Amino acid sequence: xxxxxxxxxxxxxxxxxxxxxxxxxxxxxxxxxxxxxxxxxxxxxxxxxxxxxxxxxxxxxxxxxxxxxxxxxxxxxxxxxxxxxxxxxxxxxxxxxxxxxxxxxxxxxxxxxxxxxxxxxxxxxxxxxxxxxxxxxxxxxxxxxxxxxxxxxxxxxxxxxxxxxxxxxxxxxxxxxxxxxxxxxxxxxxxxxxxxxxxxxxxxxxxxxxxxxxxxxxxxxxxxxxxxxxxxxxxxxxxxxxxx
Numbered sequence: 001x002x003x004x005x006x007x008x009x010x011x012x013x014x015x016x017x018x019x020x021x022x023x024x025x026x027x028x029x030x031x032x033x034x035x036x037x038x039x040x041x042x043x044x045x046x047x048x049x050x051x052x053x054x055x056x057x058x059x060x061x062x063x064x065x066x067x068x069x070x071x072x073x074x075x076x077x078x079x080x081x082x083x084x085x086x087x088x089x090x091x092x093x094x095x096x097x098x099x100x101x102x103x104x105x106x107x108x109x110x111x112x113x114x115x116x117x118x119x120x121x122x123x124x125x126x127x128x129x130x131x132x133x134x135x136x137x138x139x140x141x142x143x144x145x146x147x148x149x150x151x152x153x154x155x156x157x158x159x160x161x162x163x164x165x166x167x168x169x170x171x172x173x174x175x176x177x178x179x180x181x182x183x184x185x186x187x188x189x190x191x192x193x194x195x196x197x198x199x200x201x202x203x204x205x206x207x208x209x210x211x212x213x214x215x216x217x218x219x220x221x222x223x224x225x226x227x228x229x230x231x232x233x234x235x236x237x238x239x240x241x242x243x244x
Contacts, residue, residue, distance in 0.1 A: 093137035165218035
């Protein structure tokens, strides 16, 4: 909702059509001058992404801001993970993000303007037991964003990597493998409101920053993590609470 008053047209993409339509209705009611398009798309499926890209072209939409916010997690030991869930996570967190950027960035270059926001995670800095694949996908997102930013600098198209810590969304519920089990070992005080994440991200984009860790606690944690040698990090991560 914070982005809506800053744009003329919004293209909303997610898997669940009902939730998209509800959000679109609220945006239209609150910001009547903003037009909204809805595309129910499973981003884990390449054919659906192709249809989305084709539909945008046929409708004459050339987005000048791409926000890659979709993401999946899987909390538990790698050896006992279900491959379909890991595969879906790789396809959404890595493949879909890269595919959409590859499809839309050339149009931004031709149009002479645009921006890309890739939602990564504080986890991109860490090898996290029980969250190994998720953390690895976010390391990819951050590295890709940094490199793409350098490539697009000459076109004056900023690329921002947003690296939040824990945020209360539906992510944690989907990441859990079972119901009624202890959650991921994160203290409640460390969570950052999602409204704050969005607000600080939009400010960082306006300031043309390369990366942001929303919230003072998250930013401080990122700074501390970056200063820790990998040998010590292995010891720290090896002693952290594990999924029971």
